[in-house]
Amino acid sequence: xxxxxxAAPSALADYPPRPVDAGRRSxxxxxxxxxxALALAGCKKHQQIPGVVEVGSGDAGALNFAYAQxxxxxxxxxxxxxxxxxxxxxxxxxEQQVFTDIARHERIHTDFLKALIIQGKATxxxxxxxxxxxxxxxxxxxxxxxxxxxxxxxVAAYNGVARFFTVPAxxxxxxxxxxxxxxxxxxxxxxxxxxxxxxxxxxxxAEGTSLERPQTPSQVAAIFNTFLAPGSTLDVTGLY
Amino acid sequence: xxFLNILTQLAEVDSDVLDRLNPRRAVFAxxxxxxxxxxxxxxxxxxxxxxxxxxxxxxxxxxxDVFNYALTLEQLEADFYNKVQASPFFLTxxxxxxxxxxxxxxxxxxxxxxxxxxxxxxxxxPVTGNTFKTSVFATLTSFxxxxxxxxxxxxxxVRAYKGRATDLQGIADVNIPGxxxxxxxxxxxxxxxxxxxxxxxxxxxxxxxxxxxxxxxxxxxxxxxxxxxxxxxxxxxxNLTMAGVITPSVTYSATDVAAAFDEILTPAEVLAIAMPLIxx
Numbered sequence: 291x292x293x294x295x296x297a298a299p300s301a302l303a304d305y306p307p308r309p310v311d312a313g314r315r316s317x318x319x320x321x322x323x324x325x326x327a328l329a330l331a332g333c334k335k336h337q338q339i340p341g342v343v344e345v346g347s348g349d350a351g352a353l354n355f356a357y358a359q360x361x362x363x364x365x366x367x368x369x370x371x372x373x374x375x376x377x378x379x380x381x382x383x384x385e386q387q388v389f390t391d392i393a394r395h396e397r398i399h400t401d402f403l404k405a406l407i408i409q410g411k412a413t414x415x416x417x418x419x420x421x422x423x424x425x426x427x428x429x430x431x432x433x434x435x436x437x438x439x440x441x442x443x444x445v446a447a448y449n450g451v452a453r454f455f456t457v458p459a460x461x462x463x464x465x466x467x468x469x470x471x472x473x474x475x476x477x478x479x480x481x482x483x484x485x486x487x488x489x490x491x492x493x494x495x496a497e498g499t500s501l502e503r504p505q506t507p508s509q510v511a512a513i514f515n516t517f518l519a520p521g522s523t524l525d526v527t528g529l530y
Numbered sequence: 531x532x533f534l535n536i537l538t539q540l541a542e543v544d545s546d547v548l549d550r551l552n553p554r555r556a557v558f559a560x561x562x563x564x565x566x567x568x569x570x571x572x573x574x575x576x577x578x579x580x581x582x583x584x585x586x587x588x589x590x591x592x593x594x595d596v597f598n599y600a601l602t603l604e605q606l607e608a609d610f611y612n613k614v615q616a617s618p619f620f621l622t623x624x625x626x627x628x629x630x631x632x633x634x635x636x637x638x639x640x641x642x643x644x645x646x647x648x649x650x651x652x653x654x655x656p657v658t659g660n661t662f663k664t665s666v667f668a669t670l671t672s673f674x675x676x677x678x679x680x681x682x683x684x685x686x687x688v689r690a691y692k693g694r695a696t697d698l699q700g701i702a703d704v705n706i707p708g709x710x711x712x713x714x715x716x717x718x719x720x721x722x723x724x725x726x727x728x729x730x731x732x733x734x735x736x737x738x739x740x741x742x743x744x745x746x747x748x749x750x751x752x753x754x755x756x757x758x759x760x761x762x763x764x765x766x767x768x769n770l771t772m773a774g775v776i777t778p779s780v781t782y783s784a785t786d787v788a789a790a791f792d793e794i795l796t797p798a799e800v801l802a803i804a805m806p807l808i809x810x
Contacts, residue, residue, distance in 0.1 A: 391739065395790040398770060398782055402790075405776040406766050449719045458696040461715075462794070463766060465695045468719065469688050469792040470741055472726035477740040480731060485630050487731040488637065493724050499644060500637035502720040502727075 341521040343415050347528035350412035352454040353403060355507060356464060358415060358524055359447050360400040362514055363440050365420040367393035370437070373427025385481065392437075392474050399467055406463065419519040434482040441475035442492055443513045446505035454529050472502075598649055602660040604641045606808050607683065610662040611635035614680070619673040627673075627735055631680075634728050663809035677736050679807075682753045684729035685742065686795065686803050689753070691722040693794035726792070743789040756799045763787040 345354040370376050370389055379386040407414045426432040448468035455461040476487035483489070494501050507526040515523040614620055614631060623631070649656040670676045698715040730740035738746050742754060744761035754760040763771045763784050770790075773781040795803075 391741070391786070391789065394782065394786040395741070398787060398790040401777040401780065402765060402768065402770060405768060409766060445723050449716055449723060452695075452719055453713050453715055455699065458699055459766065461696055461699050462692070463791075465692045465719065465722070466765070466791040466793065468723055469692065469726035470790055472723040473730035473740040476727035476730035477734060480734060484626055485633065485731075487630075488633060488724060488727045493637075493727070495633075495636055495640065500640045500721075500724060501717065502723045504716060504720060 342523055342525045343418065343521075344525045344528055345415060346412075347454075349455055349457050349460055350407065350410065351526075351529050352451045352464075353407050353410070353412065353460060354415045355451050355511075355524070355526055355529065356448065356467070357400065357403040357407060358418060359444055359510075359514065360396055360403055361418045362420060362517060363444060364393070364396040364400045365418070366422060366436065366440055366517070367396055369422055369425075369427055370433055373433065375428050375430050375433050388477060388481070392478075395470060395474070406460075410457075410460075416522070418522040420517055420522070421519040422517055431482070434478060437478045438475070438482055439513065440517075441471060441478050443505065443510055444471045445475050445492075445502060447507065447510040447514075449502060450504060450506050450510060451529065598654065598657040601642065601646060601649060601657055602808075604638065605657070605660040606662055606804075608635065608638035608642045609660070610667070610679070610683065610807075611638055613662055613667050614673075614676045617667075617670075617673075617676065619671070619676065623673045630731055630735065634680075634732075637724065637728070660808070661810060663807055665809075666807055674736070677732060678748060681729065681732045681736060681738070681748060682751060682803070683807075684725060684732050686753045686800060687725040688722065688729055688792055689756075689795040690797075690800040691718065691725060692792060693796060693800070695719065695722070739789070741789040742792065743785045745785055752799070752803050753795075756793075756795050758793045760793050761788050762791070762793055765791060 343358070345351045345358060367389060371393055376386065376389055404414045422436070425436050445468060448464050448471060452461060452464055452468075455464065475492070479486040479489065479492075488495070488500075492503055494503060507529050511524040511526045518524065611631060611634060615628075615635060620628060620631070646656040670679060695715065695718065698718055701713075701715060703713050733740050733746075736747075738748075742749065742760040744754075744759075746754075748754065749760065761784070763769060768775050770776060770782055770787040771784050773779070
């Protein structure tokens with residue numbers, strides 16, 4: 291079966307061209323060659339925007355980006371569990387168990403990533419202030435569709451940030467988490483729309499390849515930022 | 531069974547395959563720098579280019595043989611789902627379950643098509659007729675029994691991919707003239723997460739949790755064991771079930787911790803699971 295190489299899905303065209311490792315190399319070069327003041331200045335890639343959380347660059351940036359995502363997800367499911375939709379579920383129902391489990395997984399991911407960042411002698415980003423005021427936690431469709439957006443975006447986030455890890459152990463840990471996020475995503479999608487676990491809006495079957503659709507960290511951050519309060523929105527430009 | 535699985539299987543026929551790929555930056559730097567952005571369809575081109583370079587000037591085999599071997603394995607999975615759909619037990623499944631199997635089967639068929647294109651693209655003749663062993667399939671005398679195998683295949687796939695992720699670490703983006711730019715690690719992970727979605731759904735069809743908690747009905751199978759079993763609760767040196775280990779005064783259950791992380795299988799472990807299923 292011929293594969294039309296020219297049939298390029300538009301999503302992938304959005305990666306900005308960038309010299310490989312240019313940021314890290316130039317940082318190392320200048321930090322090593324200049325006075326302390328300049329090295330310190332080199333840590334800031336650009337003027338810090340007030341009220342924006344910079345995840346940073348390199349391994350610490352990638353871990354902090356993951357930590358931010360898990361914080362957002364954990365906070366979301368905490369609100370789900372406190373909301374009327376969840377509280378009105380029948381005791382022992384499948385959906386009650388699903389949301390209870392996922393909430394714990396995201397809490398574990400959050401706490402673990404923070405500990406991992408500290409273990410690596412980097413600084414975790416702040417505890418983010420979320421804003422899910424647009425979500426009606428009493429409504430099943432609102433809860434599930436928001437969960438679906440967060441989970442699908444979460445999978446794309448890990449897939450997109452993986453390239454920024456230089457430490458193999460960090461990449462492996464991210465890979466251990468991303469497939470669990472994909473399991474969450476598949477199940478949530480099935481709860482919202484039966485058999486949509488690999489629908490063509492997330493997997494490229496329509497193009498004949500069956501790969502998860504990609505999103506860059508900046509595309510992911512734009513989605514996450516719609517659920518983050520002023521002062522907690524993410525700046526991921528350090529990753530490039 | 532895709533990119534990382536292919537590497538795993540290749541390691542069996544050519545134990546030096548990863549060493550061959552090792553001067554990765556040189557290999558990929560030589561592939562050209564045309565900056566046209568696109569295409570998921572670049573994956574087979576990447577594979578072809580990579581293996582052509584890796585095997586150039588060696589006696590270890592040629593890319594046609596290598597890709598035909600990978601294609602053989604894709605055909606195994608595709609054939610399994612074809613056999614499921616052709617079996618009389620398929621009609622006992624609900625319409626929704628039939629639709630799900632058809633969707634997953636389309637993915638596997640797409641992978642076969644991709645690799646077939648690759649073999650043709652590098653001047654070879656694609657292999658045909660590689661099947662899931664009939665004698666093994668014949669023992670699956672219900673749709674439920676077939677789904678058990680599907681679950682084991684999909685979860686094995688997830689673990690096999692993950693076991694090879696770090697082998698792709700640090701490989702630069704590849705610009706392929708006329709096609710576009712892809713990142714090899716990202717491409718592999720994008721297959722990996724699709725496998726996990728398949729696994730989650732198959733598990734749901736079997737009334738199992740979408741995630742592997744160490745308490746499922748098949749969790750004693752080899753797919754979930756290995757040097758690092760899915761019941762593992764220690765990550766980065768932290769035993770996450772111990773009170774306050776990562777967060778003061780917070781304790782997590784072994785079930786939740788095990789479910790929150792998927793683990794890897796080594797190549798030898800994957801082969802021990804997969805090889806008995808391949809044959810006439």
